[in-house]
Amino acid sequence: MRRLYEIGGAEDSFRPSPYCWRTRMALAHKGLSFEAVPWRAVEKARITRSGGGTVPVLVEGDLWLGESWDISEYLEATYPESPFFDGPGDKAKARFLDHWITLTVHPVIFRAVALDQFPMLAREDQAYYLERTKRKFGQSLAEFCGDPDAAIAELKPLLQPLQSTLAEVDYLGGASPGYGDYIVFGALQWARVASPRRLYSADSALARWFENLLGAFDGFARAQPARAHWGNPAPK
Amino acid sequence: MRRLYEIGGAEDSFRPSPYCWRTRMALAHKGLSFEAVPWRAVEKARITRSGGGTVPVLVEGDLWLGESWDISEYLEATYPESPFFDGPGDKAKARFLDHWITLTVHPVIFRAVALDQFPMLAREDQAYYLERTKRKFGQSLAEFCGDPDAAIAELKPLLQPLQSTLAEVDYLGGASPGYGDYIVFGALQWARVASPRRLYSADSALARWFENLLGAFDGFARAQPARAHWGNPAPK
Secondary structure, three states: OOEEEEEOOOOOOOOOOHHHHHHHHHHHHOOOOOEEEEEOOOOHHHHHHHOOOOOOEEEEOOEEEEOHHHHHHHHHHHOOOOOOOOOHHHHHHHHHHHHHHHHHHHHHHHHHHHHHHHHHOOHHHHHHHHHHHHHHHOOOHHHHHOOHHHHHHHHHHHHHHHHHHHOOOOEOOEOOOOHHHHHHHHHHHHHHHHOOOOOOOOOOHHHHHHHHHHHHHHHOOOOOOOOOHHHOOOOO | OOEEEEEOOOOOOOOOOHHHHHHHHHHHHOOOOOEEEEEOOOOHHHHHHHOOOOOOEEEEOOEEEEOHHHHHHHHHHHOOOOOOOOOHHHHHHHHHHHHHHHHHHHHHHHHHHHHHHHHHOOHHHHHHHHHHHHHHHOOOHHHHHOOHHHHHHHHHHHHHHHHHHHOOOOEOOEOOOOHHHHHHHHHHHHHHHHOOOOOOOOOOHHHHHHHHHHHHHHHOOOOOOOOOHHHOOOOO
């Protein structure tokens, strides 16, 4: 049986991690079923066989594999049908998208949604993240995040290259989604799941593209409850 | 005979435009020779047949075509050998790179190099650009640019996703360059031609990649004089 270790919240079904969403969508793209295993950031011992301390971790038989990019390469090599990439140039540019989202976009989304997300996390992870923020930045989480509206204002120019592109093409994969789409999707799904705040206009090209991906694979990603996003009620 | 209208400077051979460099490299990639026609920003009347007021403009027989992206699509369709793109996903992501460079990177490079570039421009274009900056921003060019070192400091995090990607792959096109590489190359070649300032570390992955592209097509792009860049002397 295939298993995917993922960040879970106080409730097991809360799934905010952008990196885990990349891998979830990648598995759905390949038509591969999996058992979703909730995991908390403090539970390093449960995933030592992956060689790392973060999730996603994919387990297939004796293989324990971490790092979402490495998992995408493994899946593409092992299950070549329905490819993620057109070829090596497409893959190199998807990797650029990965670094761009991780280095440039995620930190701003974090400041926009982390305070909304915090009460949804497991109690032991709340303490872990507070301690880590204090240690790395010498600040409380609230100090580190500052005004979420300021972060949302920063996002607008940051996301404009995506808006301009998605006004012209259906997907970053062309006529159908590819792994590059799932990299970007993970960031916006994180925001949808963790926070009721609207990060971009509901009538924008990015919103249209996101809605299409929420509906992909029989609505696989839409089945994850939104946090009162786009008017949906917050989960209990 | 194929012609390419491009921004020229006080000296005809000064070629700073990042968009024109994309097209120059694209033509070299396809093995297509062309007559390089220097043009100044005030000479709108010379390119009316393109339907626009900016260069590059490619002329082939009766065709007058502007906009670097449209030119790349035309060249790919007309000369399919040595493709620019792996397929539609690669092309969509190259278009993302185009919007990202244009919206996010070019404005910062402008503030880093425009004051160095200014004396190299044709006298009539100097007056044109000063007037335009005053009209659009209510500022002199020097006020608009501010401290070039501040712009260079901003560039470092902005370029980090490229650095991280090019530390892992040879080109954004994979094992060999594609049009996505030329989009990024245009920005750095502009800086190399227009200014003696160093925008990124000479021993970085980005610098290695740029040097490889300067050497491509028998050193086509290296033949363009640098502005005392990497220790080269400024042109007379």
